[in-house]
Amino acid sequence: MTIQEYFELVFTDYTLRTITLGTAVLGAICGMLGSFAVLRKQSLLGDAISHAALPGIAIAFLLTGTKDSNLLLIGALVSGLVGTYWIRGMISKTHLKTDTALGLILSIFFGFGMLLLTFIQKQPNANQAGLDKYLFGQAATLVESDVRLMVIVTAISLFILLLFWKEFKILLFDAEFTQTLGFNTKFIDILITFFIVLAIVLGLQTVGVVLMSAMLLAPAAAARQWTNSLAMMILLAAIFGAFSGVVGTAISASQDNLSTGPVIVLVAAVFVFFSFVFSPGRGLLFREIRFRQNRRDLELKKTLQFMYSIAKNHKDISHPHTVRILNDFRGFTRGTLRKLEKKNWIEIHGQNWSLTTKGYETAENLYNQQKPHD
């Protein structure tokens, strides 16, 4: 199937439509809630939570013996929440730093989950095949009920987000101040964390334990580059996430043997790369261009000012001087004279230059023009 065929089929083919819708919704909710994780500097929390969810999936399977994805997700949710609770406990009750607590919980839970998975695989029961899809995800296994659940959870979290918008925003910016205003910061905090855990658990089937945190962080990190407004950042992150989901699904559906989860993550990474380089405000490219332009402009003007300091000693400001005296001035290059002449600041006669009236005035007022204006 080519990508073009994919887009022709996506509206008519039931399976394709379900999977595409699923990855789009997943990308949107992850982008939205991932913005909170990024702004709270809890980027690694997502990684820890997704890994912490693995033993929950295995235990849910061992207890029920079914592979009903909703049941397994409840298991993942419980163990993800337990992991989160332990991380918070470790940070507040011991001297361990956040990264240590995250790393410990991540690897202990993941190790335990892998142990259980191996144990399950050795069981004389054919039913267990396919549990390992939760490691790297398998979008092809998405069915309508999975997508319905994603849509419902996304709708609820959107509603909560809009309802507590003001509280979320102030807590993200200044938690202590929020507390002095009388808001229950613990409640807001738990609400945000709960929904982040929920989004992660929803994505496990599609993207998998290992790559889930990228779904959470990449769209948000990309969105931050384009805007200075929180609402716009969250909106953009949701759009980037949804777009990564759709494009990733399209690419993986159009090729054989490309699993969807990693492709979605890579598409999201392209968004990140593009944003970090090309965003007009914070992007590396435009910042570098602006930096060079400003520097060159200033060099030019400072050369002019140096010429002014020579010229002003003469009664006649347009008295010609030799080019040679400029050679040792830092910032003076061969192109300088041409550029200065083009701006009508100087005139060149052979090996001599002279200031124009315009050049004289520009140099005289240079500092006032250059002063940073608030």
Place this chain on the structure above:
Amino acid sequence: MKEQQPAIQVDDLTVAYNYKPVLWDIDLTVPEGVLMAIVGPNGAGKSTLIKAILGIIDPIAGSVAIYGKPYKEQRKLVGYVPQKGSVDWDFPTTAVDVVLMGTYGKLGWIKRPGKKEKKEALEALEKVGMLSFKNRQISQLSGGQQQRVFLARALVQDAAIYFMDEPFQGVDATTEIAIINILKELRKAGKTVVVVHHDLQTVPEYFDWVTFLNVKKIATGPVKDIFNDDNLTKTYGINYKVAINK
């Protein structure tokens, strides 16, 4: 005749991290309408005292009363300017948005700021001389400007008592003067202002009340009575020669 309640009454306040005391048996009475500096060396517990009064930190023991009642019941009478460095100024928001956050307390849960709050926020920005920066992204403000935005946020809280944690830290002379003028205006309007302060030189000039703190309370009272070598030496442990008669 009804007895005049002190603005702030702290009794036996003790705060400790693990076993190490940070504040020990603090008794403090701050009368209404003073502009008070809290001074003391690093680690003396100045910020902790403010945070304990505001309920950000749980004390081990002791009580705090704002106009005779627990802080929880009197929140709306209290405004707070945290240390500038306590937040991430790269947060995606504008100056006026930060100031609007000062109205959130009175709004309570869920309700959004409306026209009235917006107007108050703009007025507060004007008072601190930052109106023309209202839509500026906060990371693009200088340190002094960020401090003014924080002050404006406290002003819209329209409180009776203000707590400020080192509002003069890292600001230039112009901003320092602008800030102290606003603080003096607040005092003139009958408000009580408590400031964690580092520059001993300016204490007599800026403040009329002072508390010396070094884990224990050394002294508290009018600047003209107690701001002397004796108390400075007790607080800082060395003979601190400050040009009081400058």
